[in-house]
Amino acid sequence: IVGVGSHTHLRVWLLGKIYPKAKTIILMKPSLPISCFDYTVVPAHDGVAASPHVLVTQGALNPLQNEQRHVTGRILIALGGSSKRHQWNEAQVLKAIEQIVQQHPQSSVILTTSRRTPENFLAHLGQQSYAARLDIYPVERTPQGWIFEQMQLADTVYVTEDSVSMIFEAQTAGCRVGVIAIDRLKSDRITGMIDQLAHDQITDVIRLLHHAAPLSEADRVASQILGLSSS
Template sequence: MISQNRSNNSLVVWRLLDGKPGHEHQSQGLVTAMQQRRPVDVIDVPVGRGGSGWLSLVAGIWPTGKHLPKPDMIVGAGHATHGHMLAAKRAYGGKTVCMMQPSVPAEMFDVCLIPEHDQYRGFSSFIETRGVINHIQPTATEKKDSSDVLIMIGGPSKHFVWDELAVVAQVYDLVRKHAEVHFILTTSRRTPASFVSAMQRVSLVNLTIIPIADTDKDWVQTTLAHVSNAWVTEDSVSMVYEALTAQVAVGLINLSAKGNSRVSRGIEKLIDRQLVSRYDPYGLYRQYMRPVLGFNEASRCCEALLAYFNSHATKRRLVSRLT
């Protein structure tokens, strides 16, 4: 099903969706930032996860867009959207915005939004991002409840060693030493059931456990809007950036990296820049944990994109690197 809401004299953006919530949150963050700046008609186009987009590109047709208003911009996150984005552009025009470093040459797209930890060194027009863009909206610090803290737990991953006993020990120590604080712990799809069982056996009076199965799609955003601090396991990179965007102080629950991966490099950059703090049993993190005001990659990238596409010199290459 294709949803659309068309008005006159507005920017028409086709947002291609592969059905993965994480990817859709990325593109939602970008188009929401656009709508905060100018009239934008966003048309959500589900494309699934198959490879039919590449066949459409070769054929020079894209039947899905036949009855839609022609796009000014085509946005996609996730590999499954790439062929469809290029096929849609060939058939109907518009500028393509790929929200990652693609597996095909990045020069095939008009602009790519590429996380700095990918260390891209190609020749496409691109904007370097701090992590992946997300849909979280910043909340004013004065609206947050300093007595509530959120803990977000990941699980086994390609980039970090999952040490369940160490995570339980760190969470227990953190919660026990802050008896005046109410902690809310949630999990992810990767969290082993054994972790939840272990935390329930610990039975801390100031800890409420809400597994992901008991939350809805907006639960994290709503909760981040009122808590003062968030603690996140190092493997849960997307949740780290969501917490930063929500303007809460962010702490990391320690895990060992599996070598020097792009994801672990991204975490180390955040620590080096003092944007996040690692947990330590001595409480040294307290002097470093603070909200990072103005951390909003969707807003920053939106400004750069609109300026680039609105300029008359669109043939020049866009390169926006972080410093």
């Protein structure tokens, strides 16, 4: 019995009482005591210690795999927006996009937005001299699954640092990942994790993550839970 989202926690616990032979699993830091469930799967940045019944992952789980379809010279820029720990900085983001375009004159550069990107940003972007080098896809015009498909095709993905889930999704897809800095409203485990991941400062507003083997956290967790459940 698997629960995703805080509204499921009480239901999963109750279902575990009704079906005592079933295993109960929560895919986040639970709102109830961890001992209420057989297993919890928690991102490392939540600060919960690993144990036989707590599986700690790099980032939240996502459905991606590295399909080995990356096209050399294909770049994806994925923009977020303001969040509880970040403040959108248009000038800084425009500067980062310009630097990416200038550093990759022979590359195909695709740019997309998110629901949190300010509405007038694309209009301001369109006024820049380098905008003609971009293939722009506003989030409103992208179908479900579009961003995941682009991550399978791009060899490098640049993400604004507020979009933590996309950083790990791009890593899981096997992309080289760059982080575009925007203003921080506070420092916490999330921003500290980004600082640990992004070692290589390539410009004053862009850092590259260490390009290690692609993540495969969903497969690892599934195998571990199946192994524990059968033992």
